[in-house]
Amino acid sequence: MEPDEQVPLVHEITEDDQVKTPSLSEQLRARRSEIAEAKEIFLPVTGYEDYGLVGKHRLMDRMEVEKIGRKILGETRERGERNMRILLDTIINSTTGFYLQQGEEEPQEILDDTRGDIHVLSWDDLASYLGWKPNGGEGDARSALYFVFANNEFAIGQYGILLNRWMGNTGLKVDEEFLGEVL
Secondary structure, eight states: OOTTOOOOOHHHHHHHHOOOOOOHHHHHHHHHHHHHHOOEEEEEOTTOGGGTEEEEEEOOOHHHHHHHHHHHHHHOOOHHHHHHHHHHHHHHHHEEEEEEOOTTSOOEEOEEGGGTSEEOOSHHHHHHHTTOOOGGGOOOHHHHHHHHTTTOHHHHHHHHHHHHHHHHOTTOOHHHHGGGSOO
16 A cells, blocks of 8 residues: 555445435335336237237327217117226227237237238237138127137236226236236
8 A cells, every 4th residue: 555545434435335215205206207107008918928919008098088988878878788898999999009028028019921011000900810700801899809819708808907907007017016916
């Protein structure tokens, strides 16, 4: 050691190296920003988890949901059917595409090679990609959704629960935190 060098005292080292813990208000502000920025989510499609099939959904606003509700009220008054149709239309209208995701990798677009490698964006596209042939040549998005889930309303309901849970709290990582299990 050189004679001009001074050895730092122990209390000097710890004072400089001390990590400042953010205050509660700073932590809450950071969390609020995180929640506010979450406008999209990838949800594993029930029944296709082993293949890494995920649907990308956007956050819908209240006016869109009200519009769906008014439309469905004009279609049926039966409560159970009305609730199912609202769920179906919420799933359909919030979907922005389908992807394959393996582990922590970035999701990759599903490209429909039977239609010129176009991105599979809607439930109609996904159902067609899976071999759906609607009666009369044209189907509707609800029928396509039922086809993808093999007409299993419970599977559709489970998927809808994940979507609704996220829409109610966009800070939630539904694939990790839903009911405390990893999906």
